[in-house]
Amino acid sequence: MSRVGKRPIPLPPGVEVSIEQDTVEVRGPKGVLRHTLPRTISARVEGQMLLVERANDSKESKSLHGLTRTLLANMVHGVSEGFQKRLVIEGIGFRAQLMGSHLQLSLGYSHPIIYPAPEGIEFEIADRNAIVVKGIDKQLVGSVAAEIRSLRPPEPYKGKGIAYADEYIRRKVGKGGV
Numbered sequence: 001m002s003r004v005g006k007r008p009i010p011l012p013p014g015v016e017v018s019i020e021q022d023t024v025e026v027r028g029p030k031g032v033l034r035h036t037l038p039r040t041i042s043a044r045v046e047g048q049m050l051l052v053e054r055a056n057d058s059k060e061s062k063s064l065h066g067l068t069r070t071l072l073a074n075m076v077h078g079v080s081e082g083f084q085k086r087l088v089i090e091g092i093g094f095r096a097q098l099m100g101s102h103l104q105l106s107l108g109y110s111h112p113i114i115y116p117a118p119e120g121i122e123f124e125i126a127d128r129n130a131i132v133v134k135g136i137d138k139q140l141v142g143s144v145a146a147e148i149r150s151l152r153p154p155e156p157y158k159g160k161g162i163a164y165a166d167e168y169i170r171r172k173v174g175k176g177g178v
Helices: 059-080 138-150
Strands: 016-020 023-028 031-036 041-046 049-054 083-090 095-099 102-106 113-115 121-127 130-135 161-164
Touching (some): 016 041, 041 059, 059 138, 083 138, 138 161
Antiparallel strands (some): 016 023, 083 130, 083 161
């Protein structure tokens, strides 16, 4: 039995789960998320717990059991509390600002970069050099943060660029004897 898959998912107050055939819909104060279950995995609500079960002990269903439970747990957490990723911009003249729901970035290029917010994502600027990406879908928040970071990844000599707030940038020494 999967150690992760057999753990029940507690449902916080205000979160409702409806299961129709192979689709699980999680509804909470922050929004609604849907997930289609694999054919060998089933889910059921028992009291204030969501349980994920597998039909047989095949290799495929064993591998999908824990994954599906984690995805459903992330959905429950997302609609109740939400997810966020913090990015830090380092460099002279590098900054970010909001233009409506779009993000405008000055990253040392000859033009400003305008990044439109996808549906379900909102940006927050903590100060001129910190961006917070917020949303209810963990995968979408992570991919948007990764796309923004890829616009100017941190370089190892001066540390300039966009990095995650908890990321360690391994610094290199420049030229030796000048």
